[in-house]
Amino acid sequence: MKKIGTVLGLKLGLMMFCAMMTMAATVFAEDAKPAGPVVSADDLKKALGLSIYLQGGYTVNANASSESGVPGDAGSENNLRVFDHKANSFTLDLAQIVFQKDPAIGGAGFKLKLSAGETAKWIHATGLGNQPAGTNPESFDVTEAYVSYTAAVGKGLRFDFGKYVTYHGAEVIEAIDNVNYSRSFLFNYAIPFTHTGVKVSYPFTDTLTATFHVVNGWDNATDNNTAKSYMLNISYAPVEAFSGVLNLMTGPEQPDNNRDNRTLVDLVATIKPIKPLSIILNYDDGQEDHLAASGGTAKWSGIAGIVKYDINDTYSIAVRAESFDDKDGVRTGTVQKLTEETVTLEVRLNGGIILRPEYRHDSSDTESFDNGTKKSQDTLALGVMYRW
Numbered sequence: 001m002k003k004i005g006t007v008l009g010l011k012l013g014l015m016m017f018c019a020m021m022t023m024a025a026t027v028f029a030e031d032a033k034p035a036g037p038v039v040s041a042d043d044l045k046k047a048l049g050l051s052i053y054l055q056g057g058y059t060v061n062a063n064a065s066s067e068s069g070v071p072g073d074a075g076s077e078n079n080l081r082v083f084d085h086k087a088n089s090f091t092l093d094l095a096q097i098v099f100q101k102d103p104a105i106g107g108a109g110f111k112l113k114l115s116a117g118e119t120a121k122w123i124h125a126t127g128l129g130n131q132p133a134g135t136n137p138e139s140f141d142v143t144e145a146y147v148s149y150t151a152a153v154g155k156g157l158r159f160d161f162g163k164y165v166t167y168h169g170a171e172v173i174e175a176i177d178n179v180n181y182s183r184s185f186l187f188n189y190a191i192p193f194t195h196t197g198v199k200v201s202y203p204f205t206d207t208l209t210a211t212f213h214v215v216n217g218w219d220n221a222t223d224n225n226t227a228k229s230y231m232l233n234i235s236y237a238p239v240e241a242f243s244g245v246l247n248l249m250t251g252p253e254q255p256d257n258n259r260d261n262r263t264l265v266d267l268v269a270t271i272k273p274i275k276p277l278s279i280i281l282n283y284d285d286g287q288e289d290h291l292a293a294s295g296g297t298a299k300w301s302g303i304a305g306i307v308k309y310d311i312n313d314t315y316s317i318a319v320r321a322e323s324f325d326d327k328d329g330v331r332t333g334t335v336q337k338l339t340e341e342t343v344t345l346e347v348r349l350n351g352g353i354i355l356r357p358e359y360r361h362d363s364s365d366t367e368s369f370d371n372g373t374k375k376s377q378d379t380l381a382l383g384v385m386y387r388w
Contacts, residue, residue: 052097053099055094056091056383058089059069063370084116087225092285098144099102107150110146111145111164120141124137125219125220126219127222127223144162155204159199161197165193168191176354189332190331191266191286195226197215199214199331203245211232211235215229234250242272243272247268260288264284264286276311277308286300301325302325315346316321321340324338336366339363342361353385
């Protein structure tokens with residue numbers, strides 16, 4: 001009887017174990033079911049404020065300067081060009097990832113923009129990271145990193161604190177947001193790229209917004225003196241066919257010098273007389289105390305005009321012409337007057353890829369090209385860009 005009882009007990013225990021395992025499997029199976037709809041890539045992108053940008057290009061220059069500076073060596077440099085300075089070589093211009101959240105009234109936000117590639121080498125802010133001296137800086141840059149807060153004052157008083165790109169100029173760092181592939185001399189030499197500090201903005205009306213900045217200066221993550229630079233931005237867009245921007249900036253920019261100011265006036269106007277046509281005008285006037293070779297005030301100025309016409313949903317054509325006068329050679333390193341004319345075709349492919357074939361002619365009143373032997377250079381380029 002004891003043996004029979006033992007066998008019955010084992011069978012009963014085995015049945016209970018199997019029942020418990022079945023119940024557990026059912027519970028785990030229910031837990032494994034998704035609680036709701038599967039999160040898509042677009043949902044994740046929206047939640048993180050995420051965007052990814054890729055840009056590459058190839059520029060042909062039959063009279064490029066050599067890296068060694070010796071005429072006759074293999075050419076590789078487009079003189080007086082910044083982001084598209086590499087000649088006769090495929091380049092990764094820019095690989096960029098951005099996280100962004102705009103603050104609602106009474107709320108906080110942020111922006112983080114990380115850049116890599118040839119472009120990143122040119123936009124480093126002094127004091128941010130360990131950038132080596134010479135001609136081969138790091139190809140990685142923290143281009144923007146700031147926090148935002150919009151106070152519940154009137155239409156919303158917004159504060160941004162950190163590092164951000166400049167408000168100056170008609171062009172920006174990412175070619176996809178311009179109408180040409182290359183950048184103008186004004187963008188390269190007349191204005192800064194980034195600022196580190198605080199800005200306060202307020203929309204007085206739906207058409208008028210003002211922003212006041214207190215920053216370390218031009219492209220300075222860490223200030224090079226104990227004074228600050230001040231900037232005022234006024235944006236006015238009374239009608240859809242016109243918008244204008246006035247930027248004013250002043251402050252000492254020389255190392256360990258709180259007295260000698262650098263001052264910049266920047267004007268940008270965008271006119272759209274008809275839907276497919278855009279006209280962009282940009283004027284810059286800058287000066288800096290006691291920086292000229294004579295000990296006087298160094299000056300530079302320039303004007304640029306861009307006309308873009310959308311032929312249809314696939315093709316656009318843009319023409320840019322400009323003149324830049326580096327009166328004392330403090331911006332380009334040479335006293336000279338520069339001009340350029342650029343023609344750019346834009347092709348928008350399915351899937352969001354943009355192609356920009358471009359012809360550009362640069363000229364100077366001094367021999368600034370092809371290892372200092374010519375007064376002009378001509379380039380053909382193809383830019384390829386995509387943003388997700």
